[in-house]
Amino acid sequence: MKDQSPNSWEARADAHSFYGFTDLPTIENRGATVLTHGSGPYVFDVHGRQFLDANSGLWNMVAGFDHAGLAQAAKDQYDRFPGYHAFFGRMSDQTVMLSEKLVEVSPFESGKVFYTNSGSEANDTMVKMLWFLHGSEGHDQRRKIITRKNAYHGVTAVSASMTGKPYNSVFGLPLPGFLHLTCPHYWREGQPGETEAQFTARLAAELEEMILREGADTIAGFFAEPVLGAGGVIPPPEGYFQALQPILQKYGIPLISDEVICGFGRTGHTWGCEAYGFVPDAIISSKNLTAGYFPMGAVILGPQLTQRLQAASE
Numbered sequence: 001m002k003d004q005s006p007n008s009w010e011a012r013a014d015a016h017s018f019y020g021f022t023d024l025p026t027i028e029n030r031g032a033t034v035l036t037h038g039s040g041p042y043v044f045d046v047h048g049r050q051f052l053d054a055n056s057g058l059w060n061m062v063a064g065f066d067h068a069g070l071a072q073a074a075k076d077q078y079d080r081f082p083g084y085h086a087f088f089g090r091m092s093d094q095t096v097m098l099s100e101k102l103v104e105v106s107p108f109e110s111g112k113v114f115y116t117n118s119g120s121e122a123n124d125t126m127v128k129m130l131w132f133l134h135g136s137e138g139h140d141q142r143r144k145i146i147t148r149k150n151a152y153h154g155v156t157a158v159s160a161s162m163t164g165k166p167y168n169s170v171f172g173l174p175l176p177g178f179l180h181l182t183c184p185h186y187w188r189e190g191q192p193g194e195t196e197a198q199f200t201a202r203l204a205a206e207l208e209e210m211i212l213r214e215g216a217d218t219i220a221g222f223f224a225e226p227v228l229g230a231g232g233v234i235p236p237p238e239g240y241f242q243a244l245q246p247i248l249q250k251y252g253i254p255l256i257s258d259e260v261i262c263g264f265g266r267t268g269h270t271w272g273c274e275a276y277g278f279v280p281d282a283i284i285s286s287k288n289l290t291a292g293y294f295p296m297g298a299v300i301l302g303p304q305l306t307q308r309l310q311a312a313s314e
């Protein structure tokens with residue numbers, strides 16, 4: 001029940017804060033949930049009520065809400081050096097070490113990392129990198145981005161355009177040139193009598209048709225979550241990435257694995273692409289990258305994209 005007093009935390013939350021992804025009339029009737037702290041997988045509200053946070057924050061609090069080691073590491077670093085950028089050839093020692101570690105645990109033999117403040121921004125950055133790269137290689141027209149319906153890639157104008165959800169139409173999104181394939185959801189999208197393998201083959205054919213219809217030399221990249229997360233926790237049908245990747249390779253289209261949810265163990269492997277047996281051209285990370293203790297995203301480029309970007313930048 002909603003605490004009606006104007007000085008309640010709930011009323012104060014409503015009075016001066018917007019919520020994201022929230023139907024405001026519903027919350028105005030029910031009242032906000034104002035939280036004070038957490039312990040393990042639990043969070044506690046201003047009335048002392050305990051909740052199991054089944055969403056793990058926004059899928060990101062994978063180490064729980066009171067991991068002493070992470071809190072101490074953050075404090076030690078704030079005491080030593082509270083923050084620094086990586087512009088103009090400068091970089092903190094911690095960034096050097098983190099990149100070494102990320103490339104080491106990545107599925108890539110070699111690669112490079114570019115940091116952002118969120119996964120949305122990491123997806124935007126990856127799109128800009130692809131546009132820059134193709135342009136520098138003489139393919140200015142390679143700008144279209146392919147994703148899937150029900151995909152979730154973020155909240156910025158570009159990553160929301162990549163997101164295959166109808167709610168983005170209220171913003172007039174997607175922007176032109178952002179294309180969405182059928183959601184790889186066998187149970188919902190499979191046709192009567194169609195086997196899972198036939199479903200996979202149909203989706204692969206759909207990808208190739210889209211590429212040929214649009215013109216292969218207009219496509220900058222293909223982005224996919226190994227398991228669609230916010231779109232409904234949808235694992236791909238059998239053999240999906242094995243069927244799609246050769247088509248992408250045939251037309252020179254980089255495959256970007258959005259591992260913002262799947263990364264760091266969510267599928268029982270370090271990366272979702274490992275769980276589904278493919279090596280992408282780049283990985284997008286955030287959320288579990290810091291277990292939610294700090295907002296940060298990363299673009300992890302594999303060897304080919306690293307080399308091409310390096311050459312483009314020269």
Ligand SMILES: *Cc1c(COP(=O)(O)O)cnc(C)c1O
Nearest residue numbers: 118119120152153154260261286
């Ligand atoms: C949450 C999410 C993003 C956006 O990351 P933020 O750090 O919230 O901006 C991108 N891709 C996927 C798959 C996500 O789940």
